[in-house]
Amino acid sequence: MKFSFLLWLFSFFIQSIYLHYILILNQTALPQFVNFICLTEGDPDMPYNDYRQDLMGEATLTPSGQFEIGTFQSFKLIYTAGKFGIDDQGGLRIGFRGHFDGSAIQFSDPTAPGYTTVEASNGAVLEVSWEARRNIRPWNKSLYIRCLRFLREGDQIVINFGDQSKGSPGWLLQTFCESAFTFQITVDPFATQDFIALPSAANPTISMVPGDPANWKAVLPTLRRPGQAFRLSIKGDDRWGNPSNRLTGKIKLKTNLPVTGLAETIDLKAGDFGVVIEGLSVESLGVLHLTVLDENDRLIATANPLVIRQAGAVHFWSDMHAQSG
Template identity: 45%
Template sequence: MTTPDMHNGALREPIPAELLGTAVLDKSGEFEAGSYQSFTLTYTAGRFGIDDSGSMRIVFRFATDQTNPQFDDPAAPGFTTVESSNNAVLEARFDPKGNIRPWDRTLQIKVVKGFMKQGDTITVRFGVTDQGSPGMRLQTFCEKRFEFRVLVDPIATFNFQTLPMQPAISIVPGMPESWVAIIPSTCKINTPFALKIKAEDRWGNPTNKAQNRLFLKADTTVQNLPNHIDINRGEFVCEVSSLEFSNEGVFDIGVFSEDGALLARTNPAAVQTTPANKHYWGDLHGQSDETLGTNSAADYFAFGRDLACLDVCAHQGNDFQMTESFWQDLNAVTMHFNDTGRFVTLPGYEWSGNTALGGDRNVYFPVEGRVMRRSSHALIESQHDIETDCHTAAELFESFARNEEWDVICFAHCGGRYADIAMAHDGRFEKSVEVHSAWGTFEWLVQDAFKSGYRVGIIGNSDGHKGRPGASYPGAGWFGAVGGLTCFIMPELSRDALISCIKSRHHYATNGGHNGRILLDVNVSLDMPGTVYSDDPALFAGSQGRDSSEAMMGDIVHLPEGDLQLSVNVTGGAPVQRIDLFNGLDHMECYRPYSDSELGDRIGVVWEGAEYRGRFRSVSWDGSAHFDKSKVAATQAINFFNRDKTLYNSSDSMLTWQSVTTGNFAGFIATLQQSTKGNIELDTPLIKATIALDQIGFED
């Protein structure tokens, strides 16, 4: 007898979809992101009902940061009830990894006594407010079609099938709470540029619900700059075009309310007569709902171009989830959005191998239509191209070399499956390491590279799953950082220039956010002419260098004799606290652009770090600071991104907070009435300390 083919225990569609039953919501339409709501979902059993021990699931996407259903506290957020129409006994539980990705956040309802017949119903009430619960808080980011996806196992075989029609709502932005203003980071004198202004709601979503008169003022002469502009309801971004700087220098433009309050200040712009290079901003790492993200790939690129005001963008779906048809569609979308001089895209994917096999790598191509060499086919049923799989990062690099794909570019990054570049790295392809994303800050990746003698660039991206490349905020979930940005220093905005820029390491990373577009230039002047290389001569035989007495960020320089002078210029949209200089792993100097006396009566308390390198690296710093003989006059929170985790002035001598770090840092600056009197008593899960205030000095 031949064992029947059970497809590894999962039959996809053994029951016709029309016999599975139906599910409906009591509400439809648009709902504000992050708002508290209540919904009733009713499942009506189909032809087979649900057998004793059969189940149904209501599943949500991985990225959602909505309130999880809970069944124990009727006064707390997310209180949920389930009820059968025929008095069958139901058991409900929530499992954040209870279903196949991307629909892994799972409410499972099991029939434990009795059974359901055709026409019987199961009623699920989300966010029940009868006994004091505020309801169910929706996810904090927007989604055109947010599904309450229902699956059912009517025969109790544990083979769950998806209903053919799914209940859904639309999640939209809320009212404006903050403003963002963006101009090009490099401008040519007397050459037109545009100022872009947008409002964001409390969760960082660009919102079209603003209706304001805004006043504009620059710190230099700007031709054609209006005194004011009117933001109309329905607009996401207001563009003020045909502006021109008349003078060389570094300038910005302020945005003010009618009562004169500063609402936003643009990023600084370097204005030059003949700039050889310009600073362009990009986010090359994020996903859409075809894989593990939110909204479509087309929506993803449109957001990056139109709402985040990026110059450069790329999509990175998990390879084991990307079918050949989606790869072709994604290539078409990438090509459609690529627009030289305006918005440059790169086709690519994420090679998503387990850390034991090398860990996550970003893969980019200069053109569409290339072969995707996956880490596996874990979520792809078709096996027609499985021979192109590369199970380890080393095999991936070997395959590129064997097929002479020398134009491929890779980055190592740390998301879920962190990259082990000591295990596998090939500098002919892997040009940079991603040191910051929405997952946190990972400077240890650079340290690993230096320890191994690699020459790499530094990249910052969002690695976002919320559909907001270039403007990715952590929301209310367990992501603990704002998505990063990369500044590409290049002569023009084109694919060729971008590829050359990455290969030459002429770029730098920031941790993103409203002040993320920092101007940074690093140059050296050589006493004696040296040889400057773009490609690493240790990896590429016959690499041609050029004789020069100057070099810029990312250049490889051979200097047989003589000294060099290092020049670092930094201009931020926020005050610069410090600049640390390293020679490889050796910390050479810390420069602070202020004196000890300028600190006045302020002290800063900062905490940082990650639990470990893997996915669940978040560290809780919930704690307090007590001043036994001094009073707190004012406080300023540092990097409290999650609205559920904030800094409180509990009294005039006590601060309390909830905070999480994921390799990045957070903290506060306190202005004290008597800044050298008494002690500060710190109490956190990891550190408990009493420190005399008069012992706190200029150094850390």
């Protein structure tokens, strides 16, 4: 018994020395060791198995296109099983980025936001769950679908996000713009919990766009000399604080001091995210106050004051941390 214990202790000592050599002294062997421990294949930087991604199936999303942020919508995503189908206890995962701040997916209250239904074309029973931290970052928030009966090639799983058929207002979208909001699909066809991602181009995407302008802002510099050029910037943010490109009609500008180069009215053009007027100047000393009115003479923005003075020193803005871009 004592001999066996000493033999075990000696073996443990030798293994410890070997691991110390690999991890500390032989840095070139570290990536291979990590690969061995994690049982990965191929590129160790790949977060998902990349085995035959082209055979993992396909997905379609309707409707597609552009959608206003912070609104209720409904989408139908249809996943069609690929060459291997999906084994019983295998499944599907649809991931969304962790910063998504729309309504959570839920399956219990058909009248509440985010109500979602999932069904298989072959009648297979499906288990569904909405997980906030289970998937690999950045796809933290994910819809998990587990098949309790197998799917053949060509069988489909139909997901209705924001199903409005029983009174739900729909799925509340996020409150910030995103040109390619992605439904990231990974598949567990062999019921191994080793999810394989569809090719990136095969993931359905939509575009999240801003709403109508709700809060207007006018920005001037804070200090200029008489006759020194400056610019005026005007934009309209939607109710969530995103710059809106739905600017239409005319706006009127009022000042307490004459401003060279400034028109009394400006035509807004849909598609622009704002208006920048360059080459302005004020010849007289004083404090410039500027207001912005809509077509009905309603005040919509007040610019910050601009001091016009003949100063010996000139102020320059800077960012010592170089974080302004």
